[in-house]
Amino acid sequence: MMSVVAYFGDKTPRELGFGTFRKTDRPILSSTVDRTAAVPYMPGAYDFGADLGPKPFNIECAFVARNSIQLQERVSAFAAYLLDGFGRPRTMPLIFSAQPDRQYMVRYSGSLPIDRVAGFGPFMLPLIAHDPYAYSIYDLDEIDVDSLIPVDMDVSVDLASTYSVTGPMAIPFTNFGTLNGAPVLQISGAFSYLSITIGGVETIYNTALSGTLVLDFARKTARVGSTNVLRNTNRRFGALPVGDSIIVVNGSGINCSLSIGLHAKYA
Structure with a gap:
């Protein structure tokens, strides 16, 4: 049994x-x-x-x-x-x-x-x-052709999750869960001003940065290393809709990489 x-x-x-x-x-x-x-x-x-x-x-x-x-x-x-x-x-x-x-x-x-x-x-x-709620045991960027995943799991293999950003950019994204998802974004590099729109909600980081910024949309936190930098944001965090959507990146002086992490969420 x-x-x-x-x-x-x-x-x-x-x-x-x-x-x-x-x-x-x-x-x-x-x-x-x-x-x-x-x-x-x-x-x-x-x-x-x-x-x-x-x-x-x-x-x-x-x-x-x-x-x-x-x-x-x-x-x-x-x-x-x-x-x-x-x-x-x-x-x-x-x-x-x-x-x-x-x-x-x-x-x-x-x-x-x-x-x-x-x-x-x-x-x-x-x-x-x-x-x-239940959450996928896999983060988006952990899945590749060598991952041991159930054959009936809704997911795309080798889906890009890290992007080079040097200016305004529209990133297509698929949330395979049954509920809106809260991503974790890791931005490494430099910018003078950064705007990221997810699910129609614009998150703004209004201070020049050189380093690695982590935006956790579930916990609504912004950190550079162990330093809390939420004060440098507009404190607005959206959610990734179920299915296909677009993540819009904008700003000035951008020269960085953007990594998108997501554990899909299920009812």
Whole structure:
């Protein structure tokens, strides 16, 4: 029987000493966090939209050991694996066998009882992804003809992700995810003024630069080395739409390379 979980952290369930089975609670979407306001004498409520809350998973598992002593050894080792050096639940990737190209970032959340019958120990593993979305295990610029990728994964092999920029430029880009993506841009070289428009939103860096600037659109940060240079931007960050779009680069005194990193995002 194929394991429901391919990887938990950097190990397979088999390496951790247990199996994962079909009775697994894996919701289609996490619960909504609704923003509404009730108004006196008005039927219903004003709807201000909603977001998704954390996504819970309950994984059916079982240790299978030769005897109760080996069972306890595996239980103790797994308990340690779930925690960091300070004894707090640690966050790690969860990859399902049915979708080996994407991962959730999860941690143990809840309680973890186990039934012990000689060398057999079934249990339900409660996990939670506080970011409820899945992300590609590959960054755009990591994929080439030698990459081991699932045959049904939507991706282009050897798609250019680094560009030489010496003036205004329009860069075609394809986001293979099902949701808008937040790229990481690395600009190495020099410019007097730089403008990058993604998803219709213009990000401006208004100070001359000679070095390497990293713009993280998910974290909305701008750094040169370890220095926070967000003050030199207009603090506006767009998102790459699903499918094909154009990244527009403009500015003055530009002589640099632009690298585009993206982990595709999925519902």
